[in-house]
Amino acid sequence: MEKLLQLLEELHAKGALDTSAWCTLFAAGNNEAFRAVAAEKARKLTLERFGNGVFVRGIVEFSNYCVNDCLYCGIRRSNKKTERYRLDEKEILECCETGYAYGFRTFVLQSGEDRFWSTEKLCALVKNIKTQFPDCAVTLSVGELPEEDYRQLFAAGADRYLLRHESASSEHFSMIHPANQTLATRLECLSALKEIGFQTGCGFMVGTPGQTVEHLACDMAFISSFKPQMVGIGPFIPHCDTPFADAPCGNGELTLFLLSLCRIMLPDVLLPATTALGTLLPDGRMQGILAGANVVMPNISPMEIRSKYTLYNNKNSADPGTAGVLHSELQKQLSLIGRQIVIGRGDYGDRAC
Ligand code: SAH
Numbered sequence: 235m236e237k238l239l240q241l242l243e244e245l246h247a248k249g250a251l252d253t254s255a256w257c258t259l260f261a262a263g264n265n266e267a268f269r270a271v272a273a274e275k276a277r278k279l280t281l282e283r284f285g286n287g288v289f290v291r292g293i294v295e296f297s298n299y300c301v302n303d304c305l306y307c308g309i310r311r312s313n314k315k316t317e318r319y320r321l322d323e324k325e326i327l328e329c330c331e332t333g334y335a336y337g338f339r340t341f342v343l344q345s346g347e348d349r350f351w352s353t354e355k356l357c358a359l360v361k362n363i364k365t366q367f368p369d370c371a372v373t374l375s376v377g378e379l380p381e382e383d384y385r386q387l388f389a390a391g392a393d394r395y396l397l398r399h400e401s402a403s404s405e406h407f408s409m410i411h412p413a414n415q416t417l418a419t420r421l422e423c424l425s426a427l428k429e430i431g432f433q434t435g436c437g438f439m440v441g442t443p444g445q446t447v448e449h450l451a452c453d454m455a456f457i458s459s460f461k462p463q464m465v466g467i468g469p470f471i472p473h474c475d476t477p478f479a480d481a482p483c484g485n486g487e488l489t490l491f492l493l494s495l496c497r498i499m500l501p502d503v504l505l506p507a508t509t510a511l512g513t514l515l516p517d518g519r520m521q522g523i524l525a526g527a528n529v530v531m532p533n534i535s536p537m538e539i540r541s542k543y544t545l546y547n548n549k550n551s552a553d554p555g556t557a558g559v560l561h562s563e564l565q566k567q568l569s570l571i572g573r574q575i576v577i578g579r580g581d582y583g584d585r586a587c
Contacts, residue, residue, distance in 0.1 A: 238262050242275060246498050250458040256451035263491040276494035276526025279501045284528050286573045289504065289580030290564070291340040291373065292333035292534035292557060295543040296321040300346025302377070303412045304400075306442055308473030308544040309346050315475050319539050320348060323359050329557075330363055333534040334370065336561040337577040341367075342396070342531060344375035351376070353383040357390035364391040371579040373435075378419060381426040388430045393581070395427045396435040398466055401442070401449060402456035409444040410478075424460065433582045435464030435504070440492060441484020442470040450492070458499055463582035464529075465503050467492050468510030471546035486515040490525040497526030504529050504582055510545075512552035519552070520567055529580070532560040 241259055245251050251259070262268045297320035298309040309316055321329075330341050341363060345351060360372050373394035374387060384395070399420055401407040407417040428434040438453045457465055469484030489511055497505060506529040507522025515521060519530055533540060533553040540550050553560060565575050578584065 235268065238268055239271070242272060242498055245495065246275075246279075246501070249499050250455070253448065253451045253455070256454055257447050259495065260447045260450055260488075263488050266487075269487060269491045269494070272491060272494040272498065273525045276497035277524060279497055280526050280528050283501055284585060287528075287576035288523060288568055288573050289340070289529045289578075289584075290338060290561075290575050291342045291506075291529065291531040291580075292329070292336075292338035293342040293344055293531045294321070294326055294329045294333075295344050295533065295535045295539070296326050297345035297348040297351060298543050299348035299350065301349060302347050302415065304415070305410050305412070305477045306439065306470060306473070306546075308476060308546055308549075310476060313473075313475045316544070317542050319542050320345075320350060321536070321539070323355075323362065325536065326359060327362060327366065329534050329536065330367060330370075332557050334367055336557050337575065338534065338557070338561075339369060339577060339579045340371040340373060340394075341534075342373040342375060344396075347377040353379065353386055357386055360387060360390040360392045369579070371581065378423045381430075384423075384426055384430055384432070388432060392432070393579075394433040394435065394464065396437075396464065396466060397423055397427065398435070398437040398439075399424060399453070399456060400438055401445070401453065402438070403449045403452040406442075406444055406446075406449045406452075410442050424462075428460070428462070433463040433504075435466055436460060436462045437464075437466030437468075439468060439470040439484060439510070440489045441482070443478050443481045454492075454495065454499070457496065461500065463504060465496050465500070465505055466508060467496060467505075468508035469514045471510055471514060471548070473544065473546045483514055486511065486518065489514075490521055493522055493525045493527055502583065504580070506531050509533070509549065509552045513546070513548055517567075520571055523568070523573060524571060530564060532557070532564060534560075
């Protein structure tokens with residue numbers, strides 16, 4: 235235990251570890267007592283930085299059309315069973331209006347890579363949201379685009395961008411993506427986003443088929459060197475109409491442990507307790523908060539379309555209600571663990587309360 239505690243100290247002090255140290259830590263993730271120590275340390279750091287406040291973001295899943303064919307994802311192009319939909323600008327603005335009334339001050343616009351929603355159209359949408367809700371932040375999560383398009387979206391007023399790197403090992407990246415998608419392109423996109431000035435989020439799934447501890451070490455080393463403002467880590471959950479339909483779910487405890495390690499490594503990072511974690515584990519989001527997360531992203535999409543944005547099986551079980559119901563449920567759950575929702579944008583560097 236002594237050696238492991240030293241590694242946590244080293245991770246905090248240096249913000250980095252070498253591969254063998256990462257692998258030692260991951261092996262110790264089987265030890266419940268050690269996971270609890272890491273969670274405690276991560277939680278303490280979170281409370282020091284952010285007080286008892288938790289940032290919320292309303293997520294609008296505005297289209298499930300996608301040109302990509304990621305092997306893990308339920309809305310991949312080859313899934314002919316997915317009923318495709320896209321919201322129009324008016325419908326998206328209505329989601330923001332409802333979300334605003336409940337206290338959301340960040341809207342996350344997420345979709346498949348839908349070419350109908352061109353950069354020009356997205357820019358117009360972002361400008362309209364920022365005009366109508368000047369005190370709100372807009373986060374985009376619409377995949378890989380040319381650098382010039384990212385620049386236009388930033389100029390239109392988008393504040394943040396989420397693009398998980400999915401796997402920082404090119405060998406593993408190509409096991410979970412078709413050949414036309416490469417880690418090199420993904421990393422170029424991430425560098426461009428950060429350089430342009432977006433608060434940028436990377437991240438990965440825990441337990442995707444073929445993932446080893448060495449791959450996880452690679453992911454953590456990448457996050458350490460990239461220094462993103464946000465990191466999304468959630469368990470892999472299979473979708474029945476993908477090539478990975480029969481693969482097992484990622485491990486929830488390991489996911490929580492990785493959240494703790496991420497907080498210890500990057501104390502200021504915006505770290506969500508993800509929907510996938512909430513789907514896999516009962517009370518997963520609250521466990522995520524207790525392990526060092528400080529962000530929750532409830533779904534504020536129209537109820538009618540939610541069942542169609544199925545990245546993985548049972549996705550909507552984590553978010554069964556309207557924006558209002560989710561907000562008050564969340565408030566209730568957070569108060570049970572001594573935490574509370576912050577009404578504010580929750581930018582990188584903000585102290586919650
Ligand atoms: N098209 C956008 C949004 C992708 S969906 C983009 O490419 O960034 C958002 C995230 O959901 C993905 O980055 C992926 O990490 C996660 N995801 C997709 N399928 C999943 C699955 N089966 N289990 C868990 N998470 C999944």
